[in-house]
Amino acid sequence: MTRFFFDRLLQSLIVLAAMSFVIYWLIGLMPGDPIDLMISSDPRLTSEDAARLRALYGLDRPIVDRYLTWIGTALSGDLGFSRLYAKPVFQVLGPALANTALLMGTSFALALAIALPAGILAAVRQSTRLDYMINFAAFAGISLPSFWLALVLIAVFSVTLGILPAGGVPEIAGGGFWQGARYLILPVATVTLVTIGDYIRYMRAEMIQTLRHDYIRTARAKGASKSRVVFVHALRNAAIPVVTIVALDFGFLFSGALTVEIIFSYPGMGRLIFDAIMGNDFNLALVALLFATALTLTGNLLADLAYGWLDPRIDYR
Amino acid sequence: MSAARSLAWRRFRRHPFALPSFVLLVVLALAALGAPLVEAAFGIDANKVDLLARFTTPSAEAWLGRDELGRDIFVRLLYGGQVSLLVGIVTALVACVIGTCIGLLAGYRGGWIDAALMRFTDSIIALPLLPLLIVMAALDLTKLGVPEAIAQSDRISLYHIIFIVALAGWTTSARLVRGTTLSLRERDFVAAARAQGASSARIMFVHILPNLISPILVATTLSAGKIILMESVLSFLGLGIQPPTSSWGNMLTNAQQLIHSAPELAVYPGLLIFVTVIAFNFVGDGLQEALDPKA
Numbered sequence: 300m301t302r303f304f305f306d307r308l309l310q311s312l313i314v315l316a317a318m319s320f321v322i323y324w325l326i327g328l329m330p331g332d333p334i335d336l337m338i339s340s341d342p343r344l345t346s347e348d349a350a351r352l353r354a355l356y357g358l359d360r361p362i363v364d365r366y367l368t369w370i371g372t373a374l375s376g377d378l379g380f381s382r383l384y385a386k387p388v389f390q391v392l393g394p395a396l397a398n399t400a401l402l403m404g405t406s407f408a409l410a411l412a413i414a415l416p417a418g419i420l421a422a423v424r425q426s427t428r429l430d431y432m433i434n435f436a437a438f439a440g441i442s443l444p445s446f447w448l449a450l451v452l453i454a455v456f457s458v459t460l461g462i463l464p465a466g467g468v469p470e471i472a473g474g475g476f477w478q479g480a481r482y483l484i485l486p487v488a489t490v491t492l493v494t495i496g497d498y499i500r501y502m503r504a505e506m507i508q509t510l511r512h513d514y515i516r517t518a519r520a521k522g523a524s525k526s527r528v529v530f531v532h533a534l535r536n537a538a539i540p541v542v543t544i545v546a547l548d549f550g551f552l553f554s555g556a557l558t559v560e561i562i563f564s565y566p567g568m569g570r571l572i573f574d575a576i577m578g579n580d581f582n583l584a585l586v587a588l589l590f591a592t593a594l595t596l597t598g599n600l601l602a603d604l605a606y607g608w609l610d611p612r613i614d615y616r
Numbered sequence: 617m618s619a620a621r622s623l624a625w626r627r628f629r630r631h632p633f634a635l636p637s638f639v640l641l642v643v644l645a646l647a648a649l650g651a652p653l654v655e656a657a658f659g660i661d662a663n664k665v666d667l668l669a670r671f672t673t674p675s676a677e678a679w680l681g682r683d684e685l686g687r688d689i690f691v692r693l694l695y696g697g698q699v700s701l702l703v704g705i706v707t708a709l710v711a712c713v714i715g716t717c718i719g720l721l722a723g724y725r726g727g728w729i730d731a732a733l734m735r736f737t738d739s740i741i742a743l744p745l746l747p748l749l750i751v752m753a754a755l756d757l758t759k760l761g762v763p764e765a766i767a768q769s770d771r772i773s774l775y776h777i778i779f780i781v782a783l784a785g786w787t788t789s790a791r792l793v794r795g796t797t798l799s800l801r802e803r804d805f806v807a808a809a810r811a812q813g814a815s816s817a818r819i820m821f822v823h824i825l826p827n828l829i830s831p832i833l834v835a836t837t838l839s840a841g842k843i844i845l846m847e848s849v850l851s852f853l854g855l856g857i858q859p860p861t862s863s864w865g866n867m868l869t870n871a872q873q874l875i876h877s878a879p880e881l882a883v884y885p886g887l888l889i890f891v892t893v894i895a896f897n898f899v900g901d902g903l904q905e906a907l908d909p910k911a
Contacts, residue, residue, distance in 0.1 A: 314739045322751070330756035431632060438633075438901070442894035444845055446852050447886030450871055454879045465875075547741050554746030558849055562872060572747045573853070576754055588751065591744045599742045 307603050311596045318592050323366050326585045329576070334358065336579065373586075381583040383575060388586045391571065396590065398468075399567035403556050405483065406490035411545070414495045415538075418502025423529060425507060433499065440496025445555050449489045449562040456485060466563035486563045490555050497548060501541045509537040539610045546602025550595040568594070627906040634902020637895035644892060648697030660688045663860045683881055684870055692862040693884055699863040700892065703778055703847045708840040710782040712832055715789030720828070722790070723797025724820050730794070737790050745784045749846065752780040753855035773858045781846050788842075789835035796831045800824050830907035837900035841893040848889050864889045 334352050338344045344352075353359050357368065372379075378388040421433040457465035468482050509515065510533055518532045519525075557569025564570070568591055575584035629635055655661065665687060672682040683689050722733040753776065757767040766772060800806065801824065809823045850856035851865025859866055864885040871882035 310735060325751050325755065328755045328759045438894055438897050442841060442890055442897055444848050444886060444889045446849060447868060447889065450875060450882045454875055454882065458876055458879060550742055550744045553744040557746050569747065573750060576750060588747055591747055595742055595744045
């Protein structure tokens with residue numbers, strides 16, 4: 300188990316290290332350039348000044364050199380400043396990470412709470428009208444563009460009915476739990492609805508497979524009730540592959556959260572990354588993208604552990 | 617073979633939504649291709665701005681009304697359909713070629729090549745793809761050595777988006793192809809080919825590849841839906857297809873600011889994305905059931 304864990308941890312760290320270079324390289328290819336930004340804010344700068352600044356900041360050095368310098372500084376705990384917020388990047392990231400974790404965690408829990416029973420129900424009633432309806436709903440969820448669903452929900456609940464806020468977070472702190480929760484309802488509903496379809500389909504497919512096993516027939520033959528067979532005998536085995544697949548979707552969940560954060564002006568990681576990219580805040584974009592990558596990789600790692608915990612037969616080599 | 621095909625066809629027809637979805641996609645594609653005809657027949661110009669006719673309600677001239685710049689919504693939807701379907705299908709094909717090569721190599725060679733390629737695939741799946749796609753979509757192409765004239769041209773946003781979405785979209789087909797290749801390489805016909813001295817490349821592409829048509833077809837269809845969603849998100853955020861060329865995604869870019877004054881503008885483009893994507897998914901599901909009845 301420990302061996303397996305360290306093997307997977309090592310793999311995640313390698314991916315993270317590789318991605319840190321890829322992201323660093325990509326950010327360097329963004330339109331605009333920090334020296335140009337300085338020039339535009341000070342018309343007296345000459346091209347010699349620009350060249351001197353470039354040398355001063357090391358921008359004339361090869362990319363690998365610059366990357367190594369940067370990663371060294373970053374690993375020593377100095378993540379630099381955000382141009383957009385005029386604060387150390389760390390102070391900007393903290394609240395954003397917390398907000399995204401809240402949005403994703405709530406949506407994830409809600410999606411599982413709806414999808415697992417729905418998938419089981421569809422599997423148990425396979426090929427009935429109910430199964431078709433659940434399947435259709437699952438397909439609809441998979442096919443919904445998250446940004447459009449968000450717009451429709453805003454149009455219905457904020458514009459027409461006027462009962463929920465169209466975005467943002469409570470302005471006055473201490474408005475109480477419900478005041479804060481009201482702002483979360485539409486974003487959470489959107490993320491849940493666009494992620495739920497896949498989960499339902501995985502759960503249904505796995506449950507159908509599991510119910511075909513001999514041990515299920517044995518359990519039934521010994522007189523176990525149908526619900527006991529489904530929930531006690533089959534569920535654990537059916538849930539194992541679902542957990543991995545669902546966790547592999549962690550990156551997808553983050554992507555879904557990103558669009559939703561932008562549309563609802565929700566101050567999370569996704570919106571932070573988008574604003575940083577659009578606002579030429581290269582350093583913030585760089586660090587935020589790395590954190591987002593680390594976040595989804597951690598989600599995957601945890602899922603692998605859950606997998607091992609659910610299925611003690613797994614050979615960890 | 618033809619008996620197997622007719623059996624597959626019968627199973628495809630038995631899927632409650634697959635065949636109607638296929639018909640719907642054909643109709644949508646034909647309508648989108650017919651956009652210039654509609655323009656010519658009714659004397660409409662999809663990109664003509666008419667500020668006096670902003671937000672006009674549906675009428676005999678403009679069947680679905682006009683948008684915030686007074687452009688005909690119906691014709692713009694048809695042109696948007698051309699872009700969305702083109703990007704969806706072309707990108708799905710490109711992604712499937714990449715995925716097939718990787719899956720075939722991993723499944724046939726096995727060993728450390730398989731382990732390395734599949735860990736690479738899993739790592740790609742684990743990444744937060746959308747933010748990375750946003751960065752890649754926002755790149756300054758001239759910094760990559762693309763000549764200024766090409767980087768500024770109208771068509772480049774189309775190729776750019778096809779390229780970056782394909783980079784993210786190949787994982788499904790790689791896994792499906794690898795799985796099938798693993799079982800195919802143990803079959804007698806592969807051993808026979810090897811005994812006759814066929815090279816690995818020949819066995820992979822001449823002997824195994826034709827037997828992979830089913831998973832490739834299923835993967836391409838299912839990816840097309842996902843890819844249309846990705847394109848629409850990027851275009852919605854202003855990073856994909858650039859106006860005045862319309863795509864269903866970029867037709868929604870302004871819809872949020874106008875949601876109080878003209879909520880109806882948000883209806884049709886989103887509905888068309890939804891309907892198209894669900895149709896691709898149903899056809900893919902139907903194909904899967906028809907071609908691979910074990911699943």
